[in-house]
Amino acid sequence: xxxxxxxxxxxxxxxxxxxxSKNFGDVPSSEVVWIDVHxxxxxxxxxxxxxxxxxxxxxxxxxxxxxxxCNDDADSSEGSxxxxxxxxxxxxxxxxxxxxxxxxSATGGSAALIATQEFGTLPGIAMARAMVIENRGYHFxxxxxxxxxxxxxxxxxxxxxxxxxxxxxxxxxxxxQMLKFGATRAxxxxxxxxxAA
Numbered sequence: 001x002x003x004x005x006x007x008x009x010x011x012x013x014x015x016x017x018x019x020x021s022k023n024f025g026d027v028p029s030s031e032v033v034w035i036d037v038h039x040x041x042x043x044x045x046x047x048x049x050x051x052x053x054x055x056x057x058x059x060x061x062x063x064x065x066x067x068x069x070c071n072d073d074a075d076s077s078e079g080s081x082x083x084x085x086x087x088x089x090x091x092x093x094x095x096x097x098x099x100x101x102x103x104x105s106a107t108g109g110s111a112a113l114i115a116t117q118e119f120g121t122l123p124g125i126a127m128a129r130a131m132v133i134e135n136r137g138y139h140f141x142x143x144x145x146x147x148x149x150x151x152x153x154x155x156x157x158x159x160x161x162x163x164x165x166x167x168x169x170x171x172x173x174x175x176x177q178m179l180k181f182g183a184t185r186a187x188x189x190x191x192x193x194x195x196a197a
Contacts (some may be wrong), residue, residue, distance in 0.1 A: 010094045013095070019097035026158070029100035032061070032112035033079035033182035035094050037172060039156045040127060042081040042120030045166040049174070050164060051115040052080050058113050063174060071116070092116070117174055119167050153196050 024032075035049075039168060050071040051059045071091075087134040093114040097103045100112055121127070122146045130151040137148025158164075 014065055017096070017099055019075075020096065024100060027078075027100050029097060029103040029112040031182065031186040032097075032100050032114070033185065034092075034096070034112060035115040036116045036173065036177055037112070037119075038116055039119045039167075040121050041118050041124065044120050044122065044158060045163050047119045047170045047174075048081045049115050049117055051113075052091075054114055055093075055115065059115055062113065063177045066174065074147050079122065113181075117171070119170070121158050121163075122155055130155050 019160045048069050049059055049063055050056045052072045055066055056070055059066075069080045071082040093112070097112045097114060102111060104120055122130070134148045134151035135149070138145055141148060
């Protein structure tokens, strides 16, 4: 495949898992709200929130105005940015949810609200083409790897001010909605700091 994940858990995941266990292992998973930010799938500049079916109702409540799609339901993902995610084995929720108190359920899920915010960059076929080109260059033209790597970079990073501005605006909106929802779940009332006089 183009992106082979390896045969064992990679060091970054081992390190993050250890950090979460040590520093947040006593935090009830029901108080955890986690947004994993991605770029790539979907129309340029448009974002969606991808979540498992069991978390969809909470996501709609937590993030008003955001488009919420299920990433583990083949019936509802046809033609959406979530299409294909139902085929992925080993997602962020099933793995990282276990590091919080009471995190893993019998179905491998977690009471934590863990979702992906996916910002679109290129149409899927253009993205697939660019990644195949970069992969071929990587394997068969090592002297020019820097050049070939621009194909993959451009799949995930649009070098336009309007795209960057939309990422910052929607990212900020979702972040603040996440803080408010997380505080509500944890029984903490979110307050807005008063501006300095």
